[in-house]
Amino acid sequence: xxxxxxxxxxxxxxxxxxxxxxxxxxxxxxxxxxxxxxxxxxxxxxxxxxxxxxxxxxxxxxxxxxxxxxxxxxxxxxxxxxxxxxxxxxxxxxxxxxxxxxxxxxxxxxxxxxxxxxxxxxxxxxxxxxxxxxxxxxxxxxxxxxxxxxxxxxxxxxxxxxxxxxxxxxxxxxxxxxxxxxxxxxxxxxxxxxxxxxxxxxxxxxxxxxxxxxxxxxxxxxxxxxxxxxxxxxxxxxxxxxxxxxxxxxxxxxxxxxxxxxxxxxxxxxxxxxxxxxxxxxxxxxxxxxxxxxxxxxxxxxxxxxxxxxxxxxxxxxxxxxxxxxxxxxxxxxxxxxxxxxxxxxxxxxxxxxxxxxxxxxxxxxxxxxxxxxxxxxxxxxxxxxxxxxxxxxxxxxxxxxxxxxxxxxxxx
Amino acid sequence: xxxxxxxxxxxxxxxxxxxxxxxxxxxxxxxxxxxxxxxxxxxxxxxxxxxxxxxxxxxxxxxxxxxxxxxxxxxxxxxxxxxxxxxxxxxxxxxxxxxxxxxxxxxxxxxxxxxxxxxxxxxxxxxxxxxxxxxxxxxxxxxxxxxxxxxxxxxxxxxxxxxxxxxxxxxxxxxxxxxxxxxxxxxxxxxxxxxxxxxxxxxxxxxxxxxxxxxxxxxxxxxxxxxxxxxxxxxxxxxxxxxxxxxxxxxxxxxxxxxxxxxxxxxxxxxxxxxxxxxxxxxxxxxxxxxxxxxxxxxxxxxxxxxxxxxxxxxxxxxxxxxxxxxxxxxxxxxxxxxxx
Numbered sequence: 001x002x003x004x005x006x007x008x009x010x011x012x013x014x015x016x017x018x019x020x021x022x023x024x025x026x027x028x029x030x031x032x033x034x035x036x037x038x039x040x041x042x043x044x045x046x047x048x049x050x051x052x053x054x055x056x057x058x059x060x061x062x063x064x065x066x067x068x069x070x071x072x073x074x075x076x077x078x079x080x081x082x083x084x085x086x087x088x089x090x091x092x093x094x095x096x097x098x099x100x101x102x103x104x105x106x107x108x109x110x111x112x113x114x115x116x117x118x119x120x121x122x123x124x125x126x127x128x129x130x131x132x133x134x135x136x137x138x139x140x141x142x143x144x145x146x147x148x149x150x151x152x153x154x155x156x157x158x159x160x161x162x163x164x165x166x167x168x169x170x171x172x173x174x175x176x177x178x179x180x181x182x183x184x185x186x187x188x189x190x191x192x193x194x195x196x197x198x199x200x201x202x203x204x205x206x207x208x209x210x211x212x213x214x215x216x217x218x219x220x221x222x223x224x225x226x227x228x229x230x231x232x233x234x235x236x237x238x239x240x241x242x243x244x245x246x247x248x249x250x251x252x253x254x255x256x257x258x259x260x261x262x263x264x265x266x267x268x269x270x271x272x273x274x275x276x277x278x279x280x281x282x283x284x285x286x287x288x289x290x291x292x293x294x295x296x297x298x299x300x301x302x303x304x305x306x307x308x309x310x311x312x313x314x315x316x317x318x319x320x321x322x323x324x325x326x327x328x329x330x331x332x333x334x335x336x337x338x339x340x341x342x343x344x345x346x347x348x349x350x351x352x353x354x355x356x357x358x359x360x361x362x363x364x365x366x367x368x369x370x371x372x373x374x375x376x377x378x379x380x381x382x383x384x385x386x387x388x389x390x391x392x393x394x395x396x397x398x399x400x401x402x403x404x405x406x407x408x409x410x411x412x413x
Numbered sequence: 414x415x416x417x418x419x420x421x422x423x424x425x426x427x428x429x430x431x432x433x434x435x436x437x438x439x440x441x442x443x444x445x446x447x448x449x450x451x452x453x454x455x456x457x458x459x460x461x462x463x464x465x466x467x468x469x470x471x472x473x474x475x476x477x478x479x480x481x482x483x484x485x486x487x488x489x490x491x492x493x494x495x496x497x498x499x500x501x502x503x504x505x506x507x508x509x510x511x512x513x514x515x516x517x518x519x520x521x522x523x524x525x526x527x528x529x530x531x532x533x534x535x536x537x538x539x540x541x542x543x544x545x546x547x548x549x550x551x552x553x554x555x556x557x558x559x560x561x562x563x564x565x566x567x568x569x570x571x572x573x574x575x576x577x578x579x580x581x582x583x584x585x586x587x588x589x590x591x592x593x594x595x596x597x598x599x600x601x602x603x604x605x606x607x608x609x610x611x612x613x614x615x616x617x618x619x620x621x622x623x624x625x626x627x628x629x630x631x632x633x634x635x636x637x638x639x640x641x642x643x644x645x646x647x648x649x650x651x652x653x654x655x656x657x658x659x660x661x662x663x664x665x666x667x668x669x670x671x672x673x674x675x676x677x678x679x680x681x682x683x684x685x686x687x688x689x690x691x692x693x694x695x696x697x698x699x700x701x702x703x704x705x706x707x708x709x710x711x712x713x714x715x716x717x718x719x720x721x722x723x724x725x726x727x728x729x730x731x732x733x734x735x736x737x738x739x740x741x742x743x744x745x746x747x748x749x750x751x752x753x754x
Contacts, residue, residue, distance in 0.1 A: 016525040019436050271418040298417070316521040341420050342428050357436065359428045361418045365554075367436030369525075413436040 013316050019368035021410040026072045031059045032405025036327050037090035038389035040336040049121045053090045055401050057083040063121045069395045069408045075121050091145040095119040098151050100140035111139025115179045130182035134158030144216045146333050149177050154213035163201040166210030167193040171228055173243050188246035190233045205232050205260045215264040220333050232260035235276055237300050252303040259287045266330050268341040272298035280324025288314045290324025292346050294361055309356045309364040321380030322349035327387040338390035347385040353398045367413050375404030424714040431716055433701045434557035440529045445564030446573040446580040447535030450593035453625035455532050463629035468526040470510050472533050507545055511552055536579050539586050547708040559635040563587035567598035570606050585653050586686055588636030590619045656736035659726045663694040672746040681707035683734050689727030
């Protein structure tokens with residue numbers, strides 16, 4: 001073999017697809033800045049619809065017919081009432097969808113979550129709204145809705161005055177069995193974050209992102225537990241056997257010395273493991289490393305970190321945009337979701353989508369990467385992969401945060 | 414080892430994979446006698462879309478062939494080719510070269526290649542290369558040999574097969590045979606060579622390359638399907654025979670593994686290559702097994718069988734070891750393992 005021209009791809013950041021097959025890419029009618037809500041519905045007419053949350057205004061949510069994953073088709077795309085809000089998160093359960101509304105400033109409306117009848121995907125009908133607005137509230141950032149009965153969410157409230165403005169969202173459980181009249185049944189916040197608490201507010205981190213709730217996962221294997229990520233407060237296991245009075249079971253945090261923003265907690269019940277993710281929120285890898293952590297959770301009151309999912313050299317990724325962990329596939333307890341305690345799929349912004357084999361929990365191994373070329377008009381010049389969902393067929397859906405829309409993939413391993 | 418975190422999703426052999434290589438980097442070994450046209454074939458492949466992102470290792474093994482003239486200027490170096498490919502020339506140690514490729518890729522100093530082609534010396538025996546991937550745990554975890562391809566020159570191939578044991582062994586151990594330079598030889602010569610190759614290696618499909626061009630898929634596609642074809646015991650020359658041990662009923666893993674351990678202990682050096690699918694009792698998918706002389710590759714359970722046939726079928730390529738004693742050994746071990754108490 002002789003040397004020929006040096007490849008421009010020899011050094012630094014470059015797209016790569018490894019052990020994934022791209023089936024389709026849909027820019028979502030030019031509104032491809034996507035948030036962190038992805039949920040699959042089998043519509044009454046048999047079509048498979050994926051509902052997607054947008055990262056920011058002007059769009060509320062988009063529904064895509066993915067019955068044939070190679071030929072996705074947008075069937076519905078709705079607008080927000082104004083530009084000072086976003087609907088970053090959503091979940092479907094049967095033919096009901098819950099959509100989170102978070103405003104850009106406090107005391108704006110609508111702030112809370114809205115329930116839709118989506119039995120006709122082209123024409124979702126509002127059937128209920130839960131108001132969370134207030135002088136100190138921006139509404140709901142994230143929600144979890146899998147049993148058709150309760151919405152668990154990271155939310156502010158009219159009656160909640162935080163000790164620090166960044167600590168405005170906490171865990172709330174809302175009964176939606178009568179969708180037209182949602183009723184709060186319980187709440188929990190990190191002690192010290194509400195004015196009037198009898199403990200001191202937590203010391204702030206150097207990169208201060210707030211001590212507030214993020215993901216609020218509840219699984220049928222342990223309906224008495226909420227796995228709550230609390231951004232700069234780390235994560236908590238809550239006992240919600242009495243929904244009216246959640247109690248802390250345990251807490252784990254990596255910060256300091258790490259830089260906070262814990263995002264998601266996914267228990268792997270059979271294995272006694274727990275996956276915990278950070279979110280990278282700073283450009284140019286300033287908050288590196290943001291990781292997926294593997295915890296030994298056999299004793300839920302003594303969580304022990306045993307591994308992290310390895311990432312490549314961050315200096316290559318520091319050139320543009322964010323790099324680091326964010327969302328993972330959460331084994332959502334619905335028949336339309338894939339469930340695995342062996343493979344973890346996560347999005348890493350300009351690090352794309354990455355899959356890890358954790359069959360040896362002490363040594364997670366990367367088994368797949370999907371880092372597509374920057375979509376046209378990408379402000380960072382790279383992909384910024386934001387969220388991932390895998391349906392029960394093993395089809396992988398992943399979305400770009402800024403402009404690239406939806407990518408549909410097949411795992412090739 | 415006690416697994417602190419057992420998963421109901423896992424099989425006794427770990428995660429069930431979609432294919433034999435799992436998530437490992439696929440490797441194609443291109444072998445063939447001196448002047449057979451290996452370099453031309455690899456070069457043409459690198460120019461195809463399928464060839465993008467390939468790392469090529471030219472392995473000289475201390476033997477100096479005419480290909481050396483092509484690589485002399487960049488020996489012992491990793492060089493970057495077009496098409497996102499890299500080429501690493503090593504005369505020392507294949508393992509070192511492979512490890513360096515992975516290391517440099519992780520550091521971002523090499524493109525994220527997705528395939529490796531090892532182009533061997535014309536005088537190389539492919540068996541040690543196959544062994545490399547089972548002796549080195551780190552390499553076996555990163556790489557998997559998908560296909561061993563032997564290039565045979567239509568003009569001089571028969572002479573090489575007649576005169577050189579290395580050429581015969583390359584053909585015998587290959588998963589796929591490629592006849593090169595067919596445009597320079599008469600059709601009668603090509604037909605005669607084809608018959609000779611079929612006789613030497615009835616398991617392998619034979620492709621014809623014209624001007625070094627071959628459907629790139631034939632260079633990268635795993636040859637599992639072809640290898641699983643049933644063949645009667647065949648004599649390849651040099652005392653080499655091949656046969657298939659097949660059994661319809663599921664096998665207990667201890668039976669199979671103990672029979673193989675016994676064979677390895679007694680005649681390991683004569684087990685040139687053993688590969689196949691085993692229907693292991695209690696497993697959902699077939700278990701892929703592979704042995705090269707004394708070494709066993711870690712067994713891999715696949716998610717699904719390739720077809721409706723659930724028969725265990727393992728191809729043996731052996732030297733001076735007939736089918737009958739191997740079958741008898743399996744039967745004896747099976748009987749002993751089955752004995753209650």
